[in-house]
Amino acid sequence: MPATHSTRMLILGSGPAGLSAAIYGARAGMSPIVVQGIQPGGQLMTTTDVENYPGFKDVIQGPWLMEQMxxxxxxxxAQMMWDTIVDIDLSQRPxxxxxxxxxxxxxxxxxxxxxxxxxxxxLDSEEALKGKGVSACATCDGFFYRGKKVVVIGGGNTAVEEALYLTNHSHxxxxxxxKDHFRAEKILQERLFKHxxxxxxxxxxxxxxxxxxDPEGLIGLDLIDTVTGEASHIGTDGGFVAIxxxxxxxxFRGHLELDADSYLxxxxxxxxxxVPGVFACGDVMDKIYRQAVTAAGTGCMAALDAERFLAEADFEAVTA
Structure with a gap:
């Protein structure tokens, strides 16, 4: 027979959001179980230098931060479980x-x-240079390219916003x-073209x-013209993929309401x-900020929301 684990608070995901929820939930006496998923620790496990998480004056390592959390x-x-969820039933509690x-x-x-x-x-070359000049987060890594030459790849809101943000650090x-036109909102395009x-x-x-x-880092990009097929090269110190x-x-599709971009x-x-009693926190519901500190903040919110939900449910059960 398969094992069964029961808890007042079940948490899926073990990045900053999930672990912050676990800390608050445990302190509230809910004995949370954290199912860690396919990437325990979340995206910070693949992030080397972290310089923008509050409380540390020196650069810290992403994996170390998650180990501490x-x-x-x-x-x-809190109890950690190494497992991946493949099926859910949210039709009733528990x-x-x-x-x-x-x-x-x-x-x-x-x-x-x-x-x-x-x-x-x-691209294989992209994988080889991740963390060595290739990034997917200008807000996270832009500071490291202060005064240097950078490129952004993409044509939607994310790309235009990343390019505008990087002007705070790079000239x-x-x-x-x-393509020959952006998908980004018109107001963002106007700001970009004026800059x-x-x-x-x-x-x-x-x-x-x-x-x-030596040590190896990004020094440029080889490009292909999508109309003429002509090859070219651009030198750069940093490349930000923003697609x-x-x-x-x-x-959760079919169980919970998603927005047009598939976020909860x-x-x-x-x-x-x-669904009452189900809460979402971190990047699964936040497509704007996507920072470790904001994920941790919403993890705290989710635990507090869950605690209030249970208190109300318990009160109703007693007074019914």
């Missing part, structure tokens, strides 16, 4: 989730913190797009991220989803 959560009473090995998890409340993944171009920003520090290369796709130096994100919400919908000012 997990140790704190376990210290106050909610029922099944792991890929058949293990059953039930929770009086459910906190979803499954995150989102940046979309990449899928030489180039936006590379494979003297940004150049646009139209009808260009990245053929290769070029590394060099959007994939929220990890496929498991929550009530404004809260983490409440379309």
């Amino acid at each position: 997990q140790a704190q959560a376990e210290h106050v009473g 909610f029922r989730l099944i792991g890929d090995g058949g293990t059953v998890y039930t929770g009086d409340t459910l906190v979803i913190a499954t995150g989102a993944q940046a979309k990449w171009l899928g 030489d920003v180039t936006l590379i797009h494979r 003297r520090g940004i150049k646009v290369l139209w009808n260009k796709r990245v053929d290769k991220f070029v590394g060099g130096g 959007g994100h994939h929220p990890a919400t496929e498991l 919908k929550v009530e404004t000012g809260s983490t409440r989803t379309s």
Whole structure:
């Protein structure tokens, strides 16, 4: 028979949002279980230098930060489970989730913190130079390119916003797009075109991220013209891939309300989803900020929302 684990608060995901929810939930006496998923620790496990998380004057390492968060959560009473959920039943409480090995998890409340993944171009050279000049987050890594030459790849809101943000650090920003027009909102395009520090290369796709130096880092991009097929090269110190994100919400399709971009919908000012007792936090519901500190903040919110939900449910059960 498959094992069954039951808890007052079941948490899916173990990035900053999930672990913050676990810390608050454990301190509230809800004995949370955290199902860590396919990437324990979330996106910070693949982030090297972290310089913008409050409380540390020196640069810290992403994996170290997540190890500390997990140790704190376990210290106050959260339980970590190494499993991947493959099926869910949110039709009644307690909610029922099944792991890929058949293990059953039930929770009086459910906190979803499954995150989102940046979309990449899928080039071998891109993979080889991630963290060595190639990034998918200008807000996270732009500071490291202060006074240097950078490029942004993409044509939607994310790309235009990243290019505009990078002008805070770089006087030489180039936006590379494979078409001859942007998908971004008009007001963002107007701001971009008025900015003297940004150049646009139209009808260009990245053929290769070029590394060099010792230690190796990004030194340029090989480009192909999407109209003529002509090859070209641009030198750069940093390359930011800004072609959007994939929220990890496929498991919840048909069970919870999603927005047009497949992010979990929550009530404004809260983490409440379309199913009472189910809460969402972090990048799975936030397509605007996508920072470790904001994810942690919404994880705190989700735990507090879950605690209030259970208190109200318990009161109603006693007075019924």
